[in-house]
Amino acid sequence: MWTLVLNCGSSSLKFALLDPDTRELQLSGLAERLGLEGASLRLDRAGERRTVDLAGGAHAAALERLLAELTGLGLPGGVTAVGHRVVHGGEHFSAPALITPEVLEAIRECVPLAPLHNPANIAGIEAAQAAFPDAAQVAVFDTAFHQTMPPVAYRYAVPEAWYRQHGVRRYGFHGTSHAYVAQEAAGMLGxxxxxxxxxxxxxxxxxxxxxxxxxxxxxxxxxxxxxxxxxxxxxxxxxxxxxxxxxxxxxxxxxxxxxxxxxxxxxxxxxxxxxxxxxxxxxxxxxxxxxxxxxxxxxxxxxxxxxxxxxxxxxxxxxxxxxxxxxxxxxxxxxxxxxxxxxxxxxxxxxxxxxxxxxxxxxxxxxxxxxxxxxxxxxxxxxxxxxxxxxxxxx
Incomplete structure (x- = not known):
């Protein structure tokens, strides 16, 4: 099951194509300066690195070029799913979610909480939906892992209305990394x-x-x-x-x-x-x-x-x-x-x-x-x- 993982910034796109069961990594890389002069796509495979000029293209151009690269790999079954790193899910999401119009709208509602990150994540999702129309699209949130925190940990001592009306609370980030290394540590400790x-x-x-x-x-x-x-x-x-x-x-x-x-x-x-x-x-x-x-x-x-x-x-x-x-x-x-x-x-x-x-x-x-x-x-x-x-x- 080949899964494409995308991490979109405002002018960058980090990606990896891997099998989550075997950990086999087929392709990885980084698109930088998207939408600007000098935009490029770096591709890393089997110890070799190539850089492709994107001629000022943005996220859609990077994914279109990436799609051509993936097609050239001739993978059995192709890309079956695309996993998107989304920085802020607010209180909407306590787990990864299959991206539907309703989920995408909820991610938009969190833009005020992450104005530098969520718009780029949305741009990546929309570009990937166009580039990979047959693949399942899933949002994985940095904040979701921390939704298990109790109120004593996530509430600020501020007016109640700030929390109720504007979502002012502690959300936490790096949740994917914290969850992963905790699992790995348990294995190391037996x-x-x-x-x-x-x-x-x-x-x-x-x-x-x-x-x-x-x-x-x-x-x-x-x-x-x-x-x-x-x-x-x-x-x-x-x-x-x-x-x-x-x-x-x-x-x-x-x-x-x-x-x-x-x-x-x-x-x-x-x-x-x-x-x-x-x-x-x-x-x-x-x-x-x-x-x-x-x-x-x-x-x-x-x-x-x-x-x-x-x-x-x-x-x-x-x-x-x-x-x-x-x-x-x-x-x-x-x-x-x-x-x-x-x-x-x-x-x-x-x-x-x-x-x-x-x-x-x-x-x-x-x-x-x-x-x-x-x-x-x-x-x-x-x-x-x-x-x-x-x-x-x-x-």
Whole structure:
């Protein structure tokens, strides 16, 4: 059952064609600068890479070219389903959904909650419906996994009308990744997921932590938008809400300009004054760059504090999972975080931690202590699996 997974941004389209049962990957790639001069489609297959010029084309042009590539593969049965990553499903969706006109309208209703993401997701869905009219189209939501959070975790202490009329609450993101690595961690620990209380830390340019009890999200660090929570590449994470008004008045900025700066000019980049890339910051800190050192220290401090908060949400912790670009590759961040979390029972295995980079996963704490694991996330595979389940369910 060949499933095409699409992740559409405003000017990009990431894709993968795979079999969710065997994990066989036939084709993957990325279309960039869609709708702009220099638009191109990168195709990766069997270790070889090609780039195709799209002559300024947008999502539809990228999918049309991709369709031609897929036809050329001569796959038995062809593409049977298309799974779409959709960032925000609001309270409408607690699970993946077969895309119908009603589902597409509900995704449109969530545009105010994700104005940069959901319109691009919708554009990708509409283009895929035209390009693959015979394939089942399924929406897989970043927010759906967190719809199991209780009100004590998702409600803000704000006027009731804001929640009832405008949906102001905590939704959480990275749900597909958190769900996938929790399942993988259970296998690595040799225990049923239903019996485990795990903390999963998805760390990258965007970062979040999730408390997973028996395979269900009970708390997470992101909120109404992906800006809340941890320090990230260019996002501030938690700040005093009063900062918006103060900075707007002092710096002569509009509210949207302040929010834009918190999203695109803050985080590791803002603290260091150098870069949003953790690899560059670690190298610079090693050379004595004070801003880079501060950025690393704040990142780890906030991360450890958030993990501790998730431990309180769970009551009992059976393991901590590091994933994402930083979580899978920065042995420094993992070591520094676990050093702060010794109070919970973690004790680092330095050799195992140093070895868990560049795609290598495994346990990084000493035997007899609380397990901390490195697990490589695979959101495309998880989306493909969920797409298959929805597709089979309608037959």
């Amino acid at each position: 225990r049923p997921l239903d019996d485990l209380n795990l903390i999963t830390a998805h760390l990258g340019n965007g970062s979040s932590v999730c408390a997973v009890a028996g395979g269900r999200s009970v708390d997470t660090s992101m909120g109404l938008t992906p800006l809340e929570g941890l320090v990230m590449g260019t996002r501030s994470g938690d700040v005093d809400p009063g900062m918006h008004d103060y900075v707007a008045r002092q710096a002569g900025l509009s509210l949207s300009e302040v929010t834009g700066a918190l999203n695109r000019e803050s985080g590791l980049l803002g603290l260091s004054g150098l870069s949003s890339d953790m690899r560059e910051l670690e190298e610079a800190a090693g050379r004595g760059h004070e801003g880079a050192r501060l950025a690393l220290d704040v990142f780890v401090y906030r991360l450890a504090g958030t993990v501790a908060r998730m431990a309180a949400a769970l009551g009992r912790v059976d393991g901590l999972v590091f994933t994402g670009g930083i979580g899978e590759n920065s042995s420094y961040v993992r070591a520094a975080t676990l050093e702060r979390l010794g109070v919970l029972g973690f004790a680092l295995d330095e050799a195992a931690n140093a070895a868990a980079v560049r795609g290598r996963s495994g346990r990084i704490t000493r035997e007899g202590t609380l397990p901390a694991l490195v697990v490589n996330t695979n959101e495309e595979l998880m989306i493909a699996r969920q797409t298959r389940e929805v597709t089979l369910g309608r037959q």
